Amino acid sequence: MAVDKAQLLLLGLPLFLFCSDVFNLFAPPPAPAARHHHHHIPPPPQHFQTAAIQQPLDFPAQKAPGGFGGGIGLGNTVQIDFCASCSYRGNAETMKKMLESAFPGLNVVLGNYPPPLPKRLLAKVVPVVQFGVIGVVMGGEYIFPRLGFATPPAWYHSMRGNRFGTISSTWLMGNFLQGFLQSSGAFEVSINGEQVYSKLREKRFPGEIELREAISKRIVNSGVVDGF
Numbered sequence: 001m002a003v004d005k006a007q008l009l010l011l012g013l014p015l016f017l018f019c020s021d022v023f024n025l026f027a028p029p030p031a032p033a034a035r036h037h038h039h040h041i042p043p044p045p046q047h048f049q050t051a052a053i054q055q056p057l058d059f060p061a062q063k064a065p066g067g068f069g070g071g072i073g074l075g076n077t078v079q080i081d082f083c084a085s086c087s088y089r090g091n092a093e094t095m096k097k098m099l100e101s102a103f104p105g106l107n108v109v110l111g112n113y114p115p116p117l118p119k120r121l122l123a124k125v126v127p128v129v130q131f132g133v134i135g136v137v138m139g140g141e142y143i144f145p146r147l148g149f150a151t152p153p154a155w156y157h158s159m160r161g162n163r164f165g166t167i168s169s170t171w172l173m174g175n176f177l178q179g180f181l182q183s184s185g186a187f188e189v190s191i192n193g194e195q196v197y198s199k200l201r202e203k204r205f206p207g208e209i210e211l212r213e214a215i216s217k218r219i220v221n222s223g224v225v226d227g228f
Helices: 002-026 089-102 116-145 156-160 163-182 210-228
Strands: 077-082 107-111 186-192 193-198
Touching: 002 186, 077 089, 089 107, 089 186, 116 156, 116 163, 156 163, 186 210, 193 210
Parallel strands: 077 107
Antiparallel strands: 077 186, 186 193
């Protein structure tokens, strides 16, 4: 009997759920609830008191001494001619910054000081000799017969036997010789066309204090002449 009640309970529960789903399916939907509209009154605008923006104070521009609206070096030009192939550019740049800082308004121009004309001509011949030696080493067996030699000379065979050493030594020695011929060793300083220092004459670089004093004397003298 207890088993029958349990079976009936298990069978009746799904039937009850099925019937309730069918009833809910065909039942009319409930009426929507009335909505209450609340009128929101916007809050009064808040007036923020803007802070006054402080304008930057205008300070008078600092004028460099030695003239109205210009620097002490205004109107003067310093020419520094140096040996470009001697790696003197760093020294020239250092001197230029020092002079421009010491004499505001000074125009400092850098330039290359070329070697004498004979050295420049020899420097142009060196590459021709380099490529000539390399060409003879690589193709001498074809070059010498065209020049009228039945057999190449003995020195050609020695150079031909060590081609790599001959070519490398010719190239390195040629570059060294060309750099020597292109170097002038100069560091010449002039102001307004007047020379104030010459490394070729002094055989040394100028000191910063020494060069600044030399430039300062020329600037003062030119200022006195212009004023007079």
